Amino acid sequence: MKPGKRSSLLNAITMPLSILLYWQALGWLAFGLLEPAISQSVGSPVDSRLVLRVGIVMAIATTILGSFFLYYRMTTSQRDVFPQRKTLHKCLNCGHAIADGVSKCPFCGSQTLF
C-alpha cells in the first residue's frame, strides 16, 4: 500500500514560488551578462567578472531552491487551517467565564451543559 502524502501548510506557496524562482534564475543570468554594459552606459562601471560570477552562483541557487519547492509540492498535500474556538460563556452556578463546550465548570465543578 502506498503511504499518504504528508500534509503541510506551506504547500500553498510552493507552486508560485517555484515558478517565480525559475523565472528569477533567468534574471540572474541576464544580470550577469547585461549589468556591466548598463552600468558603463550610465557612467558607473562595475567589476564585470564579479557581477558575472554572482549572477551564475545566484542562478544556480535559485534553480535549486525552485526545484526544492517543486519537489516539496509533489510530496506534500495542503493542510487545512481551522479557526480557534474562543467562545466563552458564564457558568450558571458560580459565574466564572468558561470555554464553550466544557461540560463541567473547572471552578465550582457544576455541570454546565444541561
Add this chain to the structure above:
Amino acid sequence: MAGRGSAAGQPLNTASHPRRAHYLICLGMGATVGFVAAFGESFYEPLAIPVLIFSQSLFPIVVATAIAPLVEEPAKSLGLLLLKEEERLNFEIADWTVLGSLSGIGFGFMENAVYALAVLGYGANVSLTLFFMRGLLTAPLHGMTATLTGFGVGLWQKSGNARLLVIPLVTAMVIHGSFNLLASVI
C-alpha cells in the same frame, strides 16, 4: 456573490475560487502601488535621515535594505486586503498566494517601467535593456515576497487570527531587504 463572509469577519459559506476580476484587481493595485513606490523613495527617505548623522555613504543602503522593504511589502498587498476586508471574499490559501504573486508582479513591472523611463536620457537601448533585465530579476522577487504576504492573508482568513500574517510579512521584508543589500554591495 461568490465566497462572501459575515460582517464579523468570519466566513459564513465555503471558500470559492477567485474570478478574473479579482486577479485583475490584485495586478492593478500592485501596479498602482509600484508606480507610487518608484517615485516614493522621496516620501520615505526622511525615515532614514538619522543615518546621515553617522555616514553619508550608508544612507542609500539603509533606504534600500531597511526602509524600502518596510514600506513596500505591506503596500504591495493592498489589493488582497481590499478583497478580504472590504469585499469579505473567502478563498483557499493557495488562491491567496496566487493573488499575492500577481500583485507583486504588477508592482515589479510598473516600478521597472518608471525606472526604464528614468534612464531614457542615456538612450533607448539602455532603457530597454534595463527594463528587460529588471523584468527578469526584480519582478519575480516582488512576486515572491507578495506570495508570502498572500499566504499570510490566507492564514489570517482561515484562522481568524491576524497575528498569523506577521511572520510571512516579516519574512517577505527580510528577503526583499537581503536582495537590495546584495544589489547595493555589488
